[in-house]
Structure formats: structure tokens, C-alpha cells
Amino acid sequence: MPTSQKFWALYRKELHELRPEILIVAGLGLLVLILLATVGSPARNVLVFPWGMMIGLAGLLPIVSSFRLGREWNTNSIYLLMSLPVKGGTVLGAKLAALITQYLLGILVIGVTGLIMAVVMIPDLSSAWQALSRITIDPSLWSQIIWGLVLAFVFSLVLLAYVVNISFFSQVVGRLVKRYSGLLTAGIFLFTLWLAGKVILGIWEGLSQAQFIDVTTAPLQLMGTNTLIFAVVAAAVFILTVLIYDRRTEL
Amino acid sequence: MIEFKEVSKCFGSVTALDGVNMSFAAGKIFGLFGPNGAGKSTTLKLAIGLNRPDRGVVLVDGKSPLDNKQNMAFLPEVDHLYSWMTLRQAADFMRSFYSDWDEEKYRELLVFLQLKEEMKLSRISKGQRAKCKLLLVASRQAPYLFLDEPLSGIDVLTRDEIIQTLIRDFRPGEQTIIISTHEIREVENLVDEVVFLDNGQVRLYGDAEELRTQRGMSLLDIMKEVFRNAN
Numbered sequence: 001m002p003t004s005q006k007f008w009a010l011y012r013k014e015l016h017e018l019r020p021e022i023l024i025v026a027g028l029g030l031l032v033l034i035l036l037a038t039v040g041s042p043a044r045n046v047l048v049f050p051w052g053m054m055i056g057l058a059g060l061l062p063i064v065s066s067f068r069l070g071r072e073w074n075t076n077s078i079y080l081l082m083s084l085p086v087k088g089g090t091v092l093g094a095k096l097a098a099l100i101t102q103y104l105l106g107i108l109v110i111g112v113t114g115l116i117m118a119v120v121m122i123p124d125l126s127s128a129w130q131a132l133s134r135i136t137i138d139p140s141l142w143s144q145i146i147w148g149l150v151l152a153f154v155f156s157l158v159l160l161a162y163v164v165n166i167s168f169f170s171q172v173v174g175r176l177v178k179r180y181s182g183l184l185t186a187g188i189f190l191f192t193l194w195l196a197g198k199v200i201l202g203i204w205e206g207l208s209q210a211q212f213i214d215v216t217t218a219p220l221q222l223m224g225t226n227t228l229i230f231a232v233v234a235a236a237v238f239i240l241t242v243l244i245y246d247r248r249t250e251l
Numbered sequence: 252m253i254e255f256k257e258v259s260k261c262f263g264s265v266t267a268l269d270g271v272n273m274s275f276a277a278g279k280i281f282g283l284f285g286p287n288g289a290g291k292s293t294t295l296k297l298a299i300g301l302n303r304p305d306r307g308v309v310l311v312d313g314k315s316p317l318d319n320k321q322n323m324a325f326l327p328e329v330d331h332l333y334s335w336m337t338l339r340q341a342a343d344f345m346r347s348f349y350s351d352w353d354e355e356k357y358r359e360l361l362v363f364l365q366l367k368e369e370m371k372l373s374r375i376s377k378g379q380r381a382k383c384k385l386l387l388v389a390s391r392q393a394p395y396l397f398l399d400e401p402l403s404g405i406d407v408l409t410r411d412e413i414i415q416t417l418i419r420d421f422r423p424g425e426q427t428i429i430i431s432t433h434e435i436r437e438v439e440n441l442v443d444e445v446v447f448l449d450n451g452q453v454r455l456y457g458d459a460e461e462l463r464t465q466r467g468m469s470l471l472d473i474m475k476e477v478f479r480n481a482n
Contacts, residue, residue, distance in 0.1 A: 078331075178263070
């Protein structure tokens with residue numbers, strides 16, 4: 001069987017298990033839209049708060065969900081998972097991909113809800129847009145704004161993967177012992193988060209001293225470098241987790 | 252062939268297997284017998300790669316069990332399937348991983364075991380769950396089939412169905428089945444060879460029929476005698 005097919009089966013299984021969390025954000029979005037359609041004009045402005053809450057939920061829920069890895073042990077499904085002809089990279093990769101999908105679906109719900117809210121709450125939206133487009137802005141600034149938004153989005157994805165990988169790492173290491181594995185998982189999670197932060201700071205300092213990075217340089221370049229550093233550390237944690245899962249984990 | 256060479260495995264201060272040497276020739280049904288804590292489940296978990304030996308080596312067809320997972324089907328004692336799945340979803344899931352999945356056999360066994368694909372695994376009885384687990388491993392043409400206490404806590408009728416399924420689908424010479432159980436009476440006539448384990452050591456092993464003829468007693472009585480003498 002091709003690895004892609006096995007990955008897809010695991011990914012679908014993970015998405016199914018994440019359905020409740022996905023539905024929470026979608027349900028909240030729907031609730032905001034229903035209230036938007038039913039409440040009067042001044043009260044509508046209050047809806048910005050639940051909408052803002054959705055942004056937090058969309059970012060936080062995948063991280064909370066990532067701690068479900070331990071449930072594979074609690075429910076004995078780890079027997080099934082570990083007896084499947086797949087390596088740890090496929091198992092954990094499918095879990096990570098599903099969590100990223102959960103995040104992207106949350107962002108989509110927020111985007112669509114926000115757009116509808118803008119259309120309803122700003123009655124003169126078209127004229128406001130026309131006024132905005134009449135403002136002369138340097139095209140290079142536009143390009144910087146767009147790149148900044150894209151980078152911010154990519155950084156949010158990388159940051160999610162970074163925290164989720166640390167969560168996976170702590171759970172896999174925590175399960176190497178039979179007793180106090182929950183306590184150990186929590187301790188390792190906090191310690192790894194701290195250590196990875198130190199590593200990132202170290203890389204920054206190293207790059208600055210080697211004059212690869214100039215702190216006075218364009219913010220976009222700094223943002224891009226930061227994203228890259230986080231991505232490298234996240235990948236390193238993922239690889240380490242896979243190695244431990246493949247070589248040390250047993251029942 | 253599965254070989255255990257000087258295999259030891261400890262869990263903390265408990266020795267599950269202690270320098271065990273044994274081999275399981277291809278194409279036969281083996282009974283792995285012994286009381287609770289004898290090391291039966293550990294033996295199976297080592298054979299499928301869910302545990303690693305502290306000392307010694309386990310080989311499946313000359314390779315590490317981890318490199319042979321495609322050829323092995325494992326039915327653990329615990330409920331290991333995702334409880335939110337229906338039987339259809341569980342079968343779809345398993346089908347995605349194994350090229351030896353036999354759809355025709357799956358359909359036949361569904362009818363034979365009186366199971367329905369719509370059954371949700373969390374909402375069925377223990378006996379039905381045991382049959383679902385068996386269905387999912389028996390629907391494959393896996394060269395190695397490991398069954399860990401497949402009859403534990405199951406009613407008499409369901410036990411009979413499980414045993415009949417194993418007899419019906421066994422491919423002598425092609426498939427190796429290892430059944431770990433302390434319900435010896437139930438599988439007495441099913442096994443070709445037996446291994447009696449106690450306190451992590453092999454007390455006796457050999458051809459089931461030869462042992463019965465030599466000693467003039469059933470496998471259950473042989474086990475009682477072996478363990479009585481050992482203790």
C-alpha cells in the first residue's frame with residue numbers, strides 16, 4: 001500500500017476525532033451570524049467581542065487538541081496504531097496535518113463571518129472602499145502590506161506547528177514511563193517550550209553577531225527570518241519526536 | 252519462521268521473559284499456554300514489535316518484527332479499535348493499510364459471524380466486539396496471525412463462533428497462528444504445537460498430538476502437571 005494512502009486514512013481518522021472542536025468554532029460563527037440578523041443596529045456592535053473570541057479559539061483549540069495524542073494510550077488504540085505498517089513520521093504527520101486543517105477551517109469561519117459582519121455593520125461599505133481606494137499609496141507599500149499579511153499568516157501556521165510538535169514530543173517522552181506519565185508530560189512540555197525559546201534566541205544572537213541579520217533592516221525580512229527559525233526548530237522537534245516514537249516507544 | 256533467541260524482557264522489577272529460546276515454524280497453529288503473568292502477552296508483543304527485548308533477539312523470517320508489520324495481524328486482549336467507528340469505518344481504515352485485505356473473505360465472515368457494518372463499536376456487546384476484532388484480522392491473508400486471549404470473557408456460543416472462524420480460514424502450510432490463552436480446553440483440538448510458559452520461562456514445548464499420546468492426558472492436564480512439578 002502506498003504511504004500516501006496510509007497517511008490519508010490516518011488523516012481522515014484524525015479529522016473525524018477533531019470534529020467536535022471544529023464544530024465549536026463553526027457553531028460560534030453561526031451564532032454570531034444569527035444574532036447579526038436578529039438584533040438591532042446598536043446591539044450589533046457588541047458582536048465584535050464573540051467574533052474576537054473566535055480568533056482566540058481558532059488558535060488555541062488545535063493546541064488543546066494536540067494533547068489528545070495521550071488518549072491513544074488511555075483508550076488502548078495505541079495497540080492498533082503501533083501494529084500498523086507505518087512509521088512514526090506518518091502517524092504524527094497525519095495528526096499535525098489534521099490540527100493545521102482544524103486551524104485553517106477556524107480561520108475560514110472567522111474570515112467569512114468577519115466579512116458578512118462588515119457588510120451588515122458598515123452600511124456604506126462600498127463608498128468607504130471607494131474613498132479608501134482614492135488614497136494614493138505608494139505601490140511598494142501596498143506590496144509590503146500584502147507580504148506582511150501573508151508572512152503573518154505563515155508565521156501563525158509555523159507557530160502552531162512549533163507548539164503542537166512540542167506537545168507531541170512531551171507526550172511521547174512522557175509515555176516512556178508507566179508511572180506519573182501525565183506529570184512528566186506537563187513538565188517536559190514546559191521545559192521544552194523554555195528550551196526551544198532559548199535555542200531560538202541563541203540562533204537570533206548568533207545570526208546577529210555574524211551580521212546575517214541587521215536589526216535595523218526591513219521588518220519584512222526580520223519577520224521572514226523569524227518564521228524560518230521557528231520552522232527549523234519546529235522541524236527539529238518533530239524529527240526528534242518521530243525518532244523516539246519509532247525507536248523507544250513500546251507498550 | 253519466528254525465532255526467540257535468549258530473549259529477556261523486564262517491566263520494572265518484574266521479569267516477563269527470562270532468556271527464552273523458542274521458535275514458531277511457519278504454517279502451523281501454536282498454542283501459547285500458561286497462567287496469568289506467565290509471559291504470554293509479552294511474547295506476542297515482542298513478536299509483533301510492540302515491545303523490544305532487553306536482551307536477545309526476536310526475528311520474523313530473519314528480519315526485525317518492525318520490518319515485518321505488513322505480514323502480521325494482531326488481535327490484542329484489550330479493545331484497541333476506535334470506539335466511535337462503525338464496523339464499516341473500521342474495515343475501511345484497516346483496508347487502507349494492508350494489501351492482503353481480502354474483501355470476499357470479509358463479506359463472508361460478516362455473514363458467518365452475524366455482524367452488521369452499521370454497528371457502532373461503542374454500542375455493541377463485548378462478544379460482538381470480540382467478533383469484530385476477529386473479523387478485521389481474519390479478513391486479511393496475513394502470513395502471521397497473533398491472537399492474545401481471544402476467548403477471554405466471551406460467552407460459550409461466541410467462543411465457538413471464534414474457534415470455528417479460525418478453523419474455517421486457517422491455511423495450513425501458508426499461515427502461522429499463535430494463540431495465547433489460558434482457556435486451554437477450548438483450543439485443545441485446534442493447535443498443532445504448544446508452548447507452556449511460566450514465570451517467563453518455557454516449561455515445555457512440542458507437538459500437541461505427540462504430547463497427548465506420550466503422556467496419555469489432555470493438554471490441560473499436561474499443563475497442570477508441568478506447573479505443579481515446576482512449583
